[in-house]
Amino acid sequence: MKTLRAALVFALLLAAGAVAHAVEPSEVLADPALEARARDLSSELRCLVCQNESIDDSDATLAHDIRVLIRERISKGESNDAIRAFLVSRYGDFILLKPPFEPDTLLLWLSAPLTLALGALGIWAAMRRPRQPTPALSADEEARLAALARDGESLPPSRGKAPRGA
Amino acid sequence: MIVEIGHYALVLALAVALVQTIAPLVGAWRGDRALMGVASSAAIGQFALIMVSFGALAWAHMASDFSVLNVAENSHSAVPAIYKLSGIWGNHEGSMLLWVFILAIFGALVAVFGRSLPATLRANALAVQGLIGVAFLLFILLTSNPFERLWPAPFEGRDLNPILQDPGLAIHPPLLYLGYVGFSIVFSFAAAALIEGRIDAAWARFVRPFALVAWCFLTLGVAMGSYWAYYTLGWGGFWFWDPVENASLMPWLAGTAFLHSVAVMEKRDALKVWTIFLAILAFSFSLLGTFLVRSGVLTSVHAFASDPRRGVFILAILALFIAGSLALFAWRAPLLKQGGLFAPISREGALVLNNLLLTTTCAAVFFGTLYPLALEQVTGAKITVGAPFFNMTAGVLLLGVFFVTPFGFSLAWKRGDLLGVAQRLSLALAAGFLVFVALIAVVRGGPVLAPIGAGLAIFVIVGSLSEVAARVWRKGASLSVAFARARGLPLSFWGGALAHMGAGVALLGLAATGFGAETIATMRVGVPLTVGPYEAVIDSVGERAVANYDEVVATMTIRSHGQTVAVIEPARRQFPARQMATTQAGIATLDFGQVYVAVGDPNADGTVPTRLYWKPLVTLIWLGACMMALGGAFSLTDRRLRFGAPVRAKSAATAAALAAR
Secondary structure, rough: OOOOOOOOHHHHHHHOOOOOOOOHHHOOOHHHHHHHHHHHHHHOOOOOOOOOOOOOOOHHHHHHHHHHHHHHHOEEEEOHHHHHHHHHHHHHHHEEEEOOOOOOHHHHHHHHHHHHHHHHHHHHHHOOOOOOOOOOOHHHHHHHHHHHHHHHHHHHHOOOOOOOOO | OOOOOOOHHHHHHHHHHHHHHHHHHHHHHHHOOOHHHHHHHHHHHHHHHHHHHHHHHHHHHOOOOOHHHHHHHHHOOOHHHHHHHHOOOOOOHHHHHHHHHHHHHHOOOHHHHHHHHHHHHHHHHHHHHHHHHHHHHHHHHHOOOOOOOOOOOOOOOOOOHHHHOOOOOOHHHHHHHHHHHHHHHEEEEEEEEHHHOOOOOHHHHHHHHHOOOOOOOHHHHHHHHHHHHHHHHHOOOOOOOOOOHEEEHHHHHHHHHHHHHHHHHHHHHHOOOHHHHHHHHHHHHHHHHHHHHOOOOOOOOOOOOOEEEEEEEHHHHHHHHHHHHHHHHHHHHHOOOOOOOOOOOOOOHHHHHHHHHHHHHHHHHHHHHHHHHHHHOOOOOOOOOOOOHHHHHHEEOOOOOOOOHHHHHHOOOOOOHHHHHHHHHHHHHHHHHHHHHHHHHHHHHOOOOHHHHHHHHHHHHHHHHHHHHHHHHOOOOOHHHHHHHHHOOOHHHHHHHHHHHHHHHHHHHHHHHHHHHHEEEEEEOOEEEOOOOEHHHHEEEEEEEEEOEEEEEEEEEEEEOEEEEEEOOOOOEOOOHHHHEEOEEEEEEEOOOOEEEEEEEOOOOOOOEEEEEEEEOOHHHHHHHHHHHHHHHHHHHHHOOOOOHHHHHHHHHHHHHHOOO
C-alpha cells in the first residue's frame, strides 16, 4: 500500500530488465481496423510478469513481444478467438484477465450473486422476525430517571448538564 | 545514541501497551475505577514513547546516518530533504513504525476526548486498542526493526527507489494509514460494546467522528494513490484492480457502509448488530490489507519484503483479531437489544439496501483478490482475475449503489413516500436519462457502460442538488428566507449532500474516460500532431542534470485553433545510483480535462517516440474524491458530533433568546 501504483513500474523494470514502452509507435498496424482489434485483444490479456496489468498497458519486454505476436497473427488473417486460444495453449488461463467460466472458477463467478442473495435473504428474515416490545423500565431505572428529572429542574437552564453518554 | 534511544522507546512502548491492555480490562471487570483510569495515561504514554521512537528514525534519515541499515538502504545524501523525510516510510520497517505511530495517535485521541464516555466503555475500548498496539509493536521489534545498525557504516546510501522519489510518497502513505488505522478505533469500540453487551446512540455519537476522520483520510489516500499512478505510469491509467489497491478499496467500501449504518443507529437506534459487524469488517479488511502487502503473499510490488517470518507473524495477528472479534460477535451480539422499527420504504430501508450493495461489492473484490491464491493452493491451477471481472461484478454493483443514493438521501426516516420522492427527483431522473440517451446517440454501438455511468452521475449530482433545494426553497418564499433556511440546516446534511455530489462528480470523470482520444506516433521536432481537439508540437529536445538524476526533456506546445494553450515538458529521467529510468509525463490541465504526454528515449535521428492522450473531464475523478472527503469533514464539524456541544449549543440558544426579548 506504501507506494501504490507507482512501484508497479519498478517491478516491470526489474522483471523485464529492459525499458520499453506500452504500445510503441513502431508496433502500430497501418490498418486502423486491424489495429483496433489488436488493442481490444491485448487489453484482455495479462502481462505475465506484472501485477494485473494488461499487455496493452505494460512496459515489460514480454508484453511488447506478445503485442507484436498478436499483430503478426492478425495481419495473417487469424481471428481474435484463434489468437486467444493459441496464447492460452501457450501460457495457460493465467494470461486471461477475465477468468473463464468453468468448474474451477464457478465459486468465483457466483461469489457476488450468492452474497447478494444471502444478504437479501438475511434482511428479509430479519424484517419478518417478530420484535419483542421495548421492555418497561425497571424500578432502579425509574428511580434514576426521576432523579435526573429533578436535577434538570433544579439547575438553571444555562448551566444545566446534558446527561450524555450514560 | 539517538537511534538507540528510539529503539529503547519502542521497547518501553510495548511494555506500556501491555499495561494498557491488561489493567483496564481487569478494572472494567472488577469495577475498579483506578485500574480503568490507567487506560488513558497508558494510551498517552504509549503515544509519547512511539513519537520519540519515530522522531529518532526521522532524525537518522534527515541526518543521513548510514550506520543505520534502514537509512543506508533507503536514502542517499544527495536526495532533497522531502525525500529524506518520506524515505522514513518508503520501506517496510519504517512504514510499520508509521503504522503503530498512527495507531498510538488515535489511542491518545480517545484518551483525551473520551472523558465524557462511560468509564467501562472507554476502558475496554482502550484495552483493545492497546492489544492491537502490543501485536504490532511485537511484530516490529521481532521481525522488522528499523533501528538495526550496520557496521562498518557505508560512505553513501543506496538511494531511495527512484519511483518513490515523488511528492506522492510524502502524502499518500500517511493519508492511507490514517484511514486504515483510524478504523482501529471503530473496531476497539465495537469490541468494547460486545464485551459490555450493550450499545446505544451515545456509542454511535462518539464513534462516528472517528469513523468520519478515518473515512476522509482513506478516501483521500486512495484517490491520491490513484493520481500518483496516473501521472507516473506513463499512459494515464489510474486503477488496475491490483491486489494492493483492492486491499485499500475493501476497507473503504466497508467503512462507507459503516458510516451509513452508524448514522441509522445514532438517529433511530436500529441496525445495532449490523453496525457492530461492519465495524469489525472495516478494520479486518485494514488488517488484511496490511497482511497482503507486508507478507509478500501476492508477490505484489508493494511488498518491500517477502520474508516468510513476517508473513506468518502478520497472519497470526490477522487470525487473532479477526477470529477473536468474530467469536466475540457470535457470542455477545445476541445480547444487544434491537430498537427502532421502520418500514421497508424509508431512509433506513434505503440505507439497508446501500449496505447490502456495498458489502456485496466488498465481497466481490475480496473473492476476486484472494480466489487465485486459494485456487493455486488447492488445485495448483493458476488463473488471473483482472479488470474485466471486477468491472462486471464490483463495477455493476457500484452503479446500483449510485442509482439508490438519491432515493435514500431524499426519503424520510421511518416511513417514506417513494412516489413523492420520485416526484421530487423527477428533474434529476430526467436530466440523467437525457444525458444517457444523448451519449448513446453519440457513441452509437460503442461501449454502453460509459453513457450509463454518465447518466447516473448526472442523476446523483442533480438529485443531491434538488434535495438541497427542496429543504431550502418553498414556493413564494423570498431569497432571504431561503438563505436563513439554508443556514439552519445541520452541517451533517450539507456534508452528506456534498459527499454524494462528489461521488457523482467522480463517476462523471470515470465515465468520461470512455470518450478520450489517443495518438501514438514517432514525433519530429516542429511537426504537429492532433490529439482529441488539440494539436501538439515538440519545440525542442534537451538534456539537463538535476540533483540526483539526469533527464531528457521534450518541450511541447499544446495548441487549440492555432492558439497556444499550454506548454508542457514530458521527460525521461535516469537515476545513476540505481541505474534506473523513469517516465515523467507532461500534463496540461485544460478546463477539467487533461492532455497527457509521455515520451520515450529519443531515437538517433532526433525523433521521439511519443504517446499523447486527451482525457476529457479526467480531473473530476479526483476532484470528486476531494469533494467526498470535504463532505466528510463538514459532517465532522456538525454540532451534534462535538463532545459537550449540546450544553454549549443550548446555552447559546438561551442567551440569544434572552437577548432578543
